[in-house]
Each structure stands twice: as C-alpha cells, then as structure tokens.
Amino acid sequence: MPRMMSVRLWQIGKRHERGVSLRAALEQIWALGDPDARERQLAPGVRCRLERLTVDGGTIIGEMTRVRHEDHPREVHPDGARPLNVQVPIGDGVAFRYRIRDHRLAFQYDDRILSAGRFLDYIEVLVDGALFDSHPVLDEEEMERFRSQPLKKVTIKVANPTEVASTEDSMRAAASSFRQLGEAYNAPTVTLEMSVGTSRSFLAESAKRMLLGIIRETPEEDLRAARAVPGDARGGRAKEVNLLDSLFSHKELVDTPRDLDENFEARQRLLRRVLERQA
Known part of the structure; x- marks a missing residue:
C-alpha cells in the first residue's frame, strides 16, 4: 500500500579525530550476534536494535527497529476494538543509508519511531569511543527561495x-x-x-x-x-511555511508491501535516490 515517506539527510562527523568510524561502530554492533543481543534501552519507552546491516561498496545499508513491549495498538473489528492479540514485543523499522566517502547519512524520518539523533545515541551506548556530531543537510533550492523572501x-x-x-x-x-x-x-x-x-x-x-x-x-x-x-x-x-518540511525533508509516496524484505527494499530505493541527488 502506498504511503508518504519522508527522508532527511545528515552530515556525520567524528567528535574526536581518533574516534571510531561510523562503519566500524556499526560492524562492531552487528558482530554481537542475534538481534536480541543488539537491543538497548535508550530512554523510558525508547528501546531499539540494529535489525539489518550490509556494506555494498562504499555504502552502508541498514535498518533500525523500535521495540515495543507495551503500549500496543489495538485490533479494530466490525463490532469494536480489542487488545492486540500478541504474546511477543512488536516493532516498527526505519531504514538508513550511509555514503562512506563524504559521510552523508540518509535516514527515514518518522518521529513516532526513531530519529537520526537517537540512532547515533544507540551507537554511542554500544561502542566505546563512537562519538559523532550530526548536522542537517538542507535543500539548496528551498534555502535560496527562503533567503530571497x-x-x-x-x-x-x-x-x-x-x-x-x-x-x-x-x-x-x-x-x-x-x-x-x-x-x-x-x-x-x-x-x-x-x-x-x-x-x-x-x-x-x-x-x-x-x-x-x-x-x-x-x-x-x-x-x-x-x-x-x-x-x-x-x-x-503569504502562506505560512513549515521549514522543517521544506528545508529538511524530501517526501515521496512509496509503495510499501507487507513482505518485510520487499518493504525494506522499497524504502531503500527512495533513500538511494535522495542520496544520489546530493552526489
């Protein structure tokens, strides 16, 4: 089913010159083994884990899962709503794509799941010396339009x-x-x-x-x-402008299949297109 997806770009830098690189940090986390071993609590109600990770040439491709042990959504039936009938935690995922040569991160933006800042917090919790700064990459055309008005x-x-x-x-x-x-x-x-x-x-x-x-x-x-x-x-x-959308975010309607692998690939294709425009 098509849904609107938002992508934000970030410039990532090591806080200390001799610090761990983002690639090395992610590979160290991935080497922990099963997804459960990679799960961490970042704050009350914020528990997440690295779900997927591959390195394709000069690009790191992955997904984070926000794990929910409680506060589940409800089942909706013709005769009313009922508690969700699951006996295990549930979760939502956000995809990311990192271009190693220029340290540019494309991150699926959904503030109900996980932000890029929380993603970096997660890495810092798991890997000693993995301290990063991030700065948003703003849309240049929208920036010029904003400056001209x-x-x-x-x-x-x-x-x-x-x-x-x-x-x-x-x-x-x-x-x-x-x-x-x-x-x-x-x-x-x-x-x-x-x-x-x-x-x-x-x-x-x-x-x-x-x-x-x-x-x-x-x-x-x-x-x-x-x-x-x-x-x-x-x-x-003139009409009020939401700058977080116009300067920060690239939005596009994406077909998101129910199959988890196909769904992930669809989101990654959008991340790739957004990164390639910033080559």
Whole structure:
C-alpha cells in the first residue's frame, strides 16, 4: 500500500579525530550476534536494535527497529476494538543509508519511531569511543527561495531550551532568550515568536540567519517546530511555511508491501535516490 515517506539527510562527523568510524561502530554492533543481543534501552519507552546491516561498496545499508513491549495498538473489528492479540514485543523499522566517502547519512524520518539523533545515541551506548556530531543537510533550492523572501513572522519551538547553542552572532539574542526562559521558569519547552504585526515592514535579515542557525545546531529530537510567514511584494502576508518540511525533508509516496524484505527494499530505493541527488 502506498504511503508518504519522508527522508532527511545528515552530515556525520567524528567528535574526536581518533574516534571510531561510523562503519566500524556499526560492524562492531552487528558482530554481537542475534538481534536480541543488539537491543538497548535508550530512554523510558525508547528501546531499539540494529535489525539489518550490509556494506555494498562504499555504502552502508541498514535498518533500525523500535521495540515495543507495551503500549500496543489495538485490533479494530466490525463490532469494536480489542487488545492486540500478541504474546511477543512488536516493532516498527526505519531504514538508513550511509555514503562512506563524504559521510552523508540518509535516514527515514518518522518521529513516532526513531530519529537520526537517537540512532547515533544507540551507537554511542554500544561502542566505546563512537562519538559523532550530526548536522542537517538542507535543500539548496528551498534555502535560496527562503533567503530571497522577506519575513513577516517566525516561530521556533525547542525542547531542552537551556542547551540551545549560539555559534553565530545572529543566534546570540534568541539562544540567550531560550536559555534564560528555560532556567528561570524550569520550562522543558519554549516557543519563540517574532512578528511585525499588521505593519507593512519586514523582520531584519538577521532573523533568517538566526532561524537557519538554530535549525542547523539544535538536535533533531529537540527541534519541535520552525515556521515562517513570508511577505509579498505589497508588504502583505503569504502562506505560512513549515521549514522543517521544506528545508529538511524530501517526501515521496512509496509503495510499501507487507513482505518485510520487499518493504525494506522499497524504502531503500527512495533513500538511494535522495542520496544520489546530493552526489
């Protein structure tokens, strides 16, 4: 059955020059043996394992499974809903594809299952010295479109606001606001919104740089929303844009068969196409 699938690209780097490579770390995890031996708890309710791994020339191809021992979905019958009749854990998978030569990772994005950040956390838990940094690879065409438009309003929502980084001058005021609000009010999530209201004017260009900087530097699982309302030629408002979709994600309708192997291959074909566009 066709379903909409989203892919995000990440640039992966070792945190320490002599650290373990991503390929070596994944191969070390795979060598643990049965899938059960590769399963780890990362956080309350977040348990996962490396399900598939192959190396094809200069590409690492794999899948992660999010394991669910409880909180199962329900069976839906004509006469009503019933508990799912299974006696074993259930799970959902996300596929990934890593190009070794330029350290580029294509990761199936589904925040209900597992993020790329959690994937790297999983590797770090299992392999000593496997510490990685990741930065999103943003769509260049969408980036140019975003840069060319004046902005009437921006909204950004982050979790763990006390950890927001400020690596550029344009980010400093916003990052400081996130940190101060998080610390002062013990707020686990903070939303920052800036607008020119009904004025015909636009936000400063530095607002765009701030927004892009926070998108790049904030961990995927902490970046909850990033939206912008562009202005039109008359100073009015255009339609609001979800930047996490337009800049981050490639979306495509994919036929996903019930057979697990065929399903995995279908998702890998999309990952391959997205990576090849970034060659």
